[in-house]
Amino acid sequence: MAVRERRRVLVRRYSLFERVVHWAVAITFVYLMLSGLALFWPPFFWFAHVLGGPALVRIVHPYVGIAFIVALLVMLGIWAKDMVLDRLDIEWLKAVPRYATGQEEGVPESGRFNAGQKLLFYTQIVAGILLLLSGIVLWFPMQFTAGLRQASFIIHDLMAIIAIGALIVHIYMGLFYIRGSLQGMVEGVVSRAWARAHHGRWYRQVEGTSAVITEEAHD
Amino acid sequence: MAFEPTAIKAVSASVTPAPGVRNVPEVVKLIDVSSCIGCKACEVACQEWNDLPANVNRPFFGSYQTVPDLDWNFWQLIKFNEIQRDGRLIWTLTKYQCMHCGDPGCLRACPAPGAIVQYANGIVDFVQENCIGCGFCITGCPFDVPRLSPTTGKVYKCTLCSDRVSAGLEPACVKACPTKCLSFGTRDQMLAQASYRVEQLKANGYDKAAVYNPPGVGGTHAVYVLPYGDSPEIYGLPRDPSVSFVDVWKGGLRWLGNVVIFGGIIGAILHYLRFGPRRVPAEEPVEAGAAPRPTEPVPGDGGNG
Ligand code: HEM
Ligand code: SF4
Numbered sequence: 207m208a209v210r211e212r213r214r215v216l217v218r219r220y221s222l223f224e225r226v227v228h229w230a231v232a233i234t235f236v237y238l239m240l241s242g243l244a245l246f247w248p249p250f251f252w253f254a255h256v257l258g259g260p261a262l263v264r265i266v267h268p269y270v271g272i273a274f275i276v277a278l279l280v281m282l283g284i285w286a287k288d289m290v291l292d293r294l295d296i297e298w299l300k301a302v303p304r305y306a307t308g309q310e311e312g313v314p315e316s317g318r319f320n321a322g323q324k325l326l327f328y329t330q331i332v333a334g335i336l337l338l339l340s341g342i343v344l345w346f347p348m349q350f351t352a353g354l355r356q357a358s359f360i361i362h363d364l365m366a367i368i369a370i371g372a373l374i375v376h377i378y379m380g381l382f383y384i385r386g387s388l389q390g391m392v393e394g395v396v397s398r399a400w401a402r403a404h405h406g407r408w409y410r411q412v413e414g415t416s417a418v419i420t421e422e423a424h425d
Numbered sequence: 426m427a428f429e430p431t432a433i434k435a436v437s438a439s440v441t442p443a444p445g446v447r448n449v450p451e452v453v454k455l456i457d458v459s460s461c462i463g464c465k466a467c468e469v470a471c472q473e474w475n476d477l478p479a480n481v482n483r484p485f486f487g488s489y490q491t492v493p494d495l496d497w498n499f500w501q502l503i504k505f506n507e508i509q510r511d512g513r514l515i516w517t518l519t520k521y522q523c524m525h526c527g528d529p530g531c532l533r534a535c536p537a538p539g540a541i542v543q544y545a546n547g548i549v550d551f552v553q554e555n556c557i558g559c560g561f562c563i564t565g566c567p568f569d570v571p572r573l574s575p576t577t578g579k580v581y582k583c584t585l586c587s588d589r590v591s592a593g594l595e596p597a598c599v600k601a602c603p604t605k606c607l608s609f610g611t612r613d614q615m616l617a618q619a620s621y622r623v624e625q626l627k628a629n630g631y632d633k634a635a636v637y638n639p640p641g642v643g644g645t646h647a648v649y650v651l652p653y654g655d656s657p658e659i660y661g662l663p664r665d666p667s668v669s670f671v672d673v674w675k676g677g678l679r680w681l682g683n684v685v686i687f688g689g690i691i692g693a694i695l696h697y698l699r700f701g702p703r704r705v706p707a708e709e710p711v712e713a714g715a716a717p718r719p720t721e722p723v724p725g726d727g728g729n730g
Binding site for chain 2: 244249254260261307347356359360363370382384385386397403
């Protein structure tokens with residue numbers, strides 16, 4: 207086929223700063239998850255060897271936890287305004303069975319984030335804060351009472367389980383199910399068709415602004 | 426490690442069976458609180474035998490006790506508890522150290538393979554070589570025994586002189602005791618001696634005397650004779666120690682975690698196979714120069730694009 211000049215229409219979805227914050231949260235979380243699972247169940251213990259050795263992992267895990275919470279709070283700061291659940295989000299949640307089985311009729315259009323993404327966000331924020339508070343107790347076991355340590359183990363483990371469960375869904379959606387999402391979080395842009403299909407209300411807001419870019423492309 | 430692997434009957438964080446095959450009798454250190462005179466010979470012997478560099482020169486803190494509590498370099502302590510009972514002052518001089526539980530909460534809590542072992546004779550030992558310094562054992566232990574060293578980042582506690590015992594000797598504390606408050610022998614011998622001593626105490630007016638060998642932790646290999654056996658608290662011993670917290674932590678939570686992780690991954694795979702990836706068809710590219718003529722949006726694309 208002959209090389210022809212073509213245009214692609216892209217929509218700017220995430221700023222560089224948003225992407226840096228997201229991947230800071232993701233990388234620290236994955237480290238925390240793997241090093242935490244190593245201590246959670248013996249068949250996962252080898253994760254600790256891969257990450258540099260079990261005694262080292264025990265020292266590093268809490269510091270990475272601090273980095274994670276800092277990044278997560280920055281994320282809260284930049285995205286809180288986009289994460290407010292509105293009336294249509296409630297409708298969307300009622301339509302989740304249809305959404306999850308690939309039907310589109312009756313699924314309301316979403317804003318910048320859909321209700322599922324918003325709930326993931328709140329889940330991670332709440333879990334992150336509880337993981338931090340309980341984690342500080344577990345960091346210095348000799349400084350706290352037995353009751354506090356026991357409560358902290360229960361909270362830390364439960365919140366980690368919830369956060370990991372949410373992450374599995376998140377990775378599945380972002381990497382596998384909703385094709386085209388990853389480009390948004392890596393390159394910062396998505397195709398106009400993607401924006402319209404998945405975040406219609408958001409697309410109409412940015413339509414006509416400099417967020418919509420027409421790019422020359424080659425075959 | 427003082428013992429051969431063939432004498433190890435339980436190993437922390439191990440999914441395969443422990444290597445122990447030796448059939449050796451269980452041992453017990455019997456502590457007859459009624460005959461302790463608080464001389465602290467056992468403390469000195471423990472520090473000596475284990476070469477522990479404890480700093481015991483500290484300001485008076487209102488007790489005859491050597492130090493306020495156990496520490497990473499102080500594995501056994503005579504607690505001088507002053508108690509009021511029936512209008513009388515009682516000084517309960519109680520030797521405190523690892524109880525060498527039959528069902529050790531520390532071992533079950535430990536996430537590091539081989540960092541805590543239990544020998545066939547009942548001794549529970551920490552193997553610092555494999556210790557990762559997480560301190561989980563501190564929370565797993567119902568007796569608040571293990572202590573983390575801030576310098577080495579490892580936990581330490583009484584070994585019941587597993588090195589001496591493996592060579593056929595009694596623990597250092599027992600050897601040093603001048604009143605026979607401490608004795609050491611097989612579990613059967615020691616439990617018989619304990620019951621005998623309880624009978625003696627009862628005959629002497631201590632009608633509540635009892636043996637302290639709590640079943641909630643599978644019995645212990647440090648067993649007490651308590652003159653006021655109805656209230657172990659006055660000796661600083663928990664009434665009903667148990668490992669039920671460890672059951673929740675290392676049982677229920679683990680189960681839940683694995684269901685969520687493996688269930689989540691399997692669920693995602695099945696969902697993908699059934700409902701496939703959801704692609705949005707690319708807009709029909711427009712040729713350069715032509716008026717931008719976006720194709721109709723495809724909001725209702727069901728995903729076979
Ligand atoms: C390492 C694995 C991860 C991958 C591959 C990944 C991927 C993605 C992708 C592709 C998006 C864009 C979705 C869109 O534009 O609609 C996204 C957004 C987002 N990510 Fe992640 N992410 C990961 C880890 C995390 C973690 C650990 C957290 C939080 C603890 C997190 C929180 C978020 C949030 C709140 C958003 C915005 C809303 C949403 O899309 O759900 N991500 N991620
Ligand atoms: S007393 Fe504590 S440290 Fe000793 S065996 Fe029992 S649980 Fe482990």
